[in-house]
Amino acid sequence: MNGVNDIRETFLGFFEKNGHARRPSAPLVPQNDPTLLFVNAGMVPFKNIFTGAEKPFAPRATTSQKCVRAGGKHNDLDNVGYTARHHTFFEMLGNFSFGDYFKDDAVALAWELVTKEYGLDAKRLLVTVYAEDEEAPAIWKKVAGLDDSRIIRIATSDNFWSMGDTGPCGPCSEIFFDHGDKVAGGPPGSPDEDGDRFIEIWNLVFMQFEQHEGGKRTNLPKPSIDTGMGLERVAAVLQGVHNNYDIDLFRALIAAEEEVYGQKASGDKTASFRVIADHLRTSAFLVADGILPSNEGRGYVLRRIMRRAMRHGHMLGAREPQMHRLVPALVAEMGKAYPELGRAQVAIEAAIEQEEARFQRTLGNGLSLLDKAASELSPGEALPGDVAFRLSDTFGFPLDLTQDILRGRGIEVDVDGFETALDAQRETSRAGGFSSGDQATEEIWFSVRDEKGPTKFTGYSSTAGEGRL
Numbered sequence: 233m234n235g236v237n238d239i240r241e242t243f244l245g246f247f248e249k250n251g252h253a254r255r256p257s258a259p260l261v262p263q264n265d266p267t268l269l270f271v272n273a274g275m276v277p278f279k280n281i282f283t284g285a286e287k288p289f290a291p292r293a294t295t296s297q298k299c300v301r302a303g304g305k306h307n308d309l310d311n312v313g314y315t316a317r318h319h320t321f322f323e324m325l326g327n328f329s330f331g332d333y334f335k336d337d338a339v340a341l342a343w344e345l346v347t348k349e350y351g352l353d354a355k356r357l358l359v360t361v362y363a364e365d366e367e368a369p370a371i372w373k374k375v376a377g378l379d380d381s382r383i384i385r386i387a388t389s390d391n392f393w394s395m396g397d398t399g400p401c402g403p404c405s406e407i408f409f410d411h412g413d414k415v416a417g418g419p420p421g422s423p424d425e426d427g428d429r430f431i432e433i434w435n436l437v438f439m440q441f442e443q444h445e446g447g448k449r450t451n452l453p454k455p456s457i458d459t460g461m462g463l464e465r466v467a468a469v470l471q472g473v474h475n476n477y478d479i480d481l482f483r484a485l486i487a488a489e490e491e492v493y494g495q496k497a498s499g500d501k502t503a504s505f506r507v508i509a510d511h512l513r514t515s516a517f518l519v520a521d522g523i524l525p526s527n528e529g530r531g532y533v534l535r536r537i538m539r540r541a542m543r544h545g546h547m548l549g550a551r552e553p554q555m556h557r558l559v560p561a562l563v564a565e566m567g568k569a570y571p572e573l574g575r576a577q578v579a580i581e582a583a584i585e586q587e588e589a590r591f592q593r594t595l596g597n598g599l600s601l602l603d604k605a606a607s608e609l610s611p612g613e614a615l616p617g618d619v620a621f622r623l624s625d626t627f628g629f630p631l632d633l634t635q636d637i638l639r640g641r642g643i644e645v646d647v648d649g650f651e652t653a654l655d656a657q658r659e660t661s662r663a664g665g666f667s668s669g670d671q672a673t674e675e676i677w678f679s680v681r682d683e684k685g686p687t688k689f690t691g692y693s694s695t696a697g698e699g700r701l
């Protein structure tokens with residue numbers, strides 16, 4: 233009974249048993265923050281409770297929150313297919329205390345879930361704490377009996393969370409699982425920490441301070457707890473596999489791809505199968521929450537994700553729309569936990585098929601042009617910006633798709649040159665010419681978002697809160 237659906241249920245059931253109100257996932261489009269692209273952590277829907285702007289509906293809550301990290305500064309898109317642990321869409325399991333319990337109980341509950349309910353071997357777990365937080369290591373020692381070598385003190389902002397320039401903030405403590413020395417990578421805080429041997433499964437945030445304008449920091453009268461555990465990561469651990477893409481859910485999606493694309497996921501094709509499975513989930517859940525591919529804002533992020541997946545489909549030989557045929561397998565795997573998927577199935581299939589049909593018209597020719605241009609480069613030379621621009625303007629290749637294709641060959645794109653070509657075209661279109669506007673709108677979206685980000689209640693999208701909970 234270690235499938236993702238059971239693992240999710242064990243988490244929510246455990247916290248429910250411990251007095252937490254179970255809430256369904258909020259939609260991926262933030263309901264309380266127009267400057268944030270997508271909900272990217274379990275606490276986002278509760279921001280106004282943590283800041284005190286809204287009254288809590290209960291003292292404690294638990295959720296499995298749909299998250300997308302594929303745009304703006306909080307972006308795992310380029311990790312997908314490269315690391316064992318990143319998706320663009322994933323589920324974040326969380327427990328929240330709104331001024332109720334604090335550090336001791338948060339650590340005790342986490343340790344009980346991980347070692348008793350999930351039955352993980354304590355010897356393979358280690359934790360990080362914020363270097364200035366003297367309480368956390370003492371609690372970990374007392375509750376979990378961890379010795380000093382397994383409590384790693386981190387002095388960087390990686391272990392200090394804040395919602396924005398002002399507002400609630402505090403140290404965090406992350407739980408890591410050691411997948412063993414067969415995998416490359418060092419423990420957190422070491423020079424090779426980015427390897428995938430030690431994988432972060434759970435982040436506990438101890439909101440205990442209030443950051444004021446002008447740098448002053450005071451203690452919150454009622455400190456809070458916010459945690460986030462990656463469902464797919466803990467599933468990998470529980471299913472005895474290292475890579476998230478080898479868990480039951482992804483095996484089922486990849487099996488469906490093998491049918492549809494008529495070949496096995498093996499060797500250097502494996503990455504394409506994984507990227508398609510990931511992007512299928514993100515695309516389907518975004519459409520279910522009302523986003524459609526377009527040339528601006530959220531819709532443009534969706535379009536870029538779909539087109540990246542379609543390029544991988546093309547690498548697997550697809551010359552006609554195929555990806556939409558994977559939707560039933562996804563609904564079969566996740567439709568029970570997320571009924572909106574089943575409700576939107578027809579719309580999801582139609583949106584994907586339409587985008588595939590549209591991109592199919594130019595994808596092959598664009599790839600030929602790109603291959604030819606790339607083959608003419610001397611070693612170390614970047615792809616000229618005007619080629620990248622033509623690919624974008626005429627063939628519908630978003631810049632990041634071109635970059636992604638060339639990344640595998642170690643070739644960069646002259647982004648300045650691309651922007652120069654784009655500016656020139658903007659000038660022309662201002663003078664009455666035609667512009668598709670993809671990249672331009674995208675840039676405006678992000679620059680507005682980045683400017684407006686670090687304000688009082690919307691600061692979750694600022695740098696300070698990015699990359700962590």
Ligand code: ATP
Nearest residue numbers: 308318319322432433434435460461462699700701
């Ligand atoms: P990492 O350092 O591995 O990128 P993170 O510190 O950015 O993770 P948090 O922001 O702390 O992650 O999110 C809480 C939890 O959500 C993480 O401990 C992890 O289990 C999970 N998680 C974060 N990003 C992803 C992702 N892109 N795909 C799958 N799970 C994720």
Ligand code: MG
Nearest residue numbers: 308698699700
């Ligand atoms: Mg991250």
Ligand code: MG
Nearest residue numbers: 406435700701
């Ligand atoms: Mg973290």
Ligand code: MG
Nearest residue numbers: 390406432699
């Ligand atoms: Mg981290």
